[in-house]
Amino acid sequence: MIGIFDSGFGGLTVMKEYLKQYPEFDYLYLGDQANNPYGPHSKERIEQLTMKGVDFLVKQGCQLIIVACNTASADALRAVQQKYEGRPVILGVLIPAVQEALGQSRFGNIGLIGTRSTVASGAYERELEKHSECYQPNDKRAREKVKVYPQACPLLVPLVEEGMLKNPATRMILRNYLRPLKHAHIDTLILGCTHYPLLQQEIERMMGKNCRVISSSKASVMAMRSYFEQHPELLEKLSKNGTRKYVTTDSPERFGELGGRFLGERIEVERVEY
């Protein structure tokens, strides 16, 4: 069974990509809605909450766990990976997004948008630096080194959760957030938050044709394919009955309602305590 951990229902944009690519697997989605949003929390608090969520998924028998939340991936992935030492395999969404961005960037000007906490963690910058061998500019005008332009966009999560996707106020706020990135002539933009794919079209329109927009949700499932190629034993081991289960730590009603919007289909949600 594949466990998908998220701070709420945003991770359903990741789950959606997995279901498209790998419908045969069994999935258990956990949204820690009782402590949502993680964005404004401190690193310590995020580590503690992510650890508890991952512990729950491990106890339920997940053999592969995706930490779908960017904030949790940025602040807490290392701690949970160190605790479990590869049993089960625990993966985040940052490195896939970073590799994809480096592979697509033409001039090495990479923008990043995310929650305040994701941006403040500096985790994307660190991973972009670490994986910089993936960046092979073949354009003469390109930088030799990658330059990252981070931008915290704390209002986008509540705006998306309010369903204000096509709202003029949302466009105004989005335009303000993106302005410094446009001025910096970024050629690639990482959507470093699970909620942002719902605004992807609008963001692409605002950034224009010369900027590739990378969704961490989509990048995660693309990276999984190569992970499976390298680890066929994991692919073998995962149960394949096509079941899906959705659990949350707070009221399942609103979770189901909003979650359905993120996943694009109606879901039944159960409440769990741990």
Next chain:
Amino acid sequence: MIGIFDSGFGGLTVMKEYLKQYPEFDYLYLGDQANNPYGPHSKERIEQLTMKGVDFLVKQGCQLIIVACNTASADALRAVQQKYEGRPVILGVLIPAVQEALGQSRFGNIGLIGTRSTVASGAYERELEKHSECYQPNDKRAREKVKVYPQACPLLVPLVEEGMLKNPATRMILRNYLRPLKHAHIDTLILGCTHYPLLQQEIERMMGKNCRVISSSKASVMAMRSYFEQHPELLEKLSKNGTRKYVTTDSPERFGELGGRFLGERIEVERVEY
């Protein structure tokens, strides 16, 4: 000592009013920032969190506790009052706001803005109904019964926390929230959230001269004065060394920074666990 409990730093607008009116008392302010915001949580979750916070304040020796958060007052006040049975005295911010609104309303058309959870709880409507004897219209055109127009404004908290008080997008969102209340010709508007006093001027401007705007933060301290008149023994018992202490359940840095903006002065914040 007076304990002020809030889900975050919003309650500092209540504290500010208390400090103005009663600077001589000792205060302990607890902001449960680790679980902030309460607005999107379920009633059960809010009850559980409020109970833990109040338990902490009781253990610290508070003889009077104000639940400053409207969401917690709406969803959890009764449960904590039942547990402690008047020892110590635990008061919320709803009833003061309700009494003030009923006292000011000319035609009985009362609007209410708050978080999704405060509005969904129906607590303001229930209290307005229960205290309706406070409404004594002396205008011929007045309704005999009060009519309440509730409006959830889930984006105002994040907008205020981002400091976007004078921002055009904030104005646009605010105008959309207030439009149905203007159409209903409300004559009184309750600001049913601790964050909203920071937008009070803008709200007053939009609602126009014919609508009184009642801040639950200010109403709370006004009601306290009459409470003390009725209970002079409590006034006597409370320690009066003019000390203030601010504690939070998450990172004290951002709390101090934002809290200062709400209180209007710099504060030292300590982290607590309970």
